[in-house]
Amino acid sequence: MDGEARASSRARRAPRPKPGLDILEARIGHVFADKTLLARALTHVSKAGGSGRIGSYQRLEFLGDRVLGLAIADLLYAAFPGADEGDLSRRLAGLVRRETCAAVARAWDVGPHLALGPGEVQGGGRRNQTILADACEAILGAVFLDAGYATAKATVDAAFAPATDTAAPRGRDAKSALQEWAMARGLAIPLYEVAERSGPDHAPRFRIAVRVDGIEPGYGDGPSKRLAEQEAARSVLEREGIAAGETIPSAEAPNETDEGRNPDA
DSSP states (O other): HHHHHHHHHHHHHHHOOOHHHHHHHHHTTTOSHHHHHHHHBBOOOGHHHHHGGSSSHHHHHHHHHHHHHHHHHHHHHEEEOOOOHHHHHHHHHHHHHHHHHHHHHHHTTGGGGOOOOOOHHHGGGGOOHHHHHHHHHHHHHHHHHHOOOHHHHHHHHHHHHHHOOOOOGGGGGHHHHHHHHHHTOOOOOEEEEEEEESSSSTTTTEEEEOTTSHHHHHHOOOOEEEHHHHHHHHHHHHHTTTTTTOOOOOOOOOOOOOTSSSSSO
């Protein structure tokens, strides 16, 4: 009996096989002609072995960062013909920031596909915001090399939301700003829940409701739970006049951690 228990315990600890890259390709919306590009885009420096940084996703991340910036600028220029440079720059900064890239990587469910060293695996690297954001940019760089700018831009168009006002009030993340506002008034921390989920598994859409004691719920839509939560928080801030100029007290909101964040967020 003890032998069976030990065997069962070893089976539970054994690493699970990674899902096929074809599943990730379906979520990204691009089938790679050169599969090695996608494999490299998923390889963290801790797993690159003797090739070190050259064998990791870092060079592709550098390229993808530039591809993303150009594609988003292209998107915004077409989507907001009446916007001035300042407005376009603000929106650009919101869409290319680390949090947004990490949210896109989560929507693609990149985590299980990452090639990480043992230390990064044990440290929660598959949910680490920085690693996910870097991998997102590396994947875009890989798409660009594999199929050119038009395909890379189509990937960005499908994954990022140019119509979303991603600038946080007074430089703050919208969820953090709403939480600070509620805490300063002795209210409970805002609660977020999925009101509706639609779309296929590889391109889901979420409608999130945020509830704060004493005021009407706010709603937000997005390609990931995290982006939809940000939009829901922003809708409350704007409706309550906070984004229009009300000072948010300086109470520090607890930081979200990678370990505590839902992988689907």
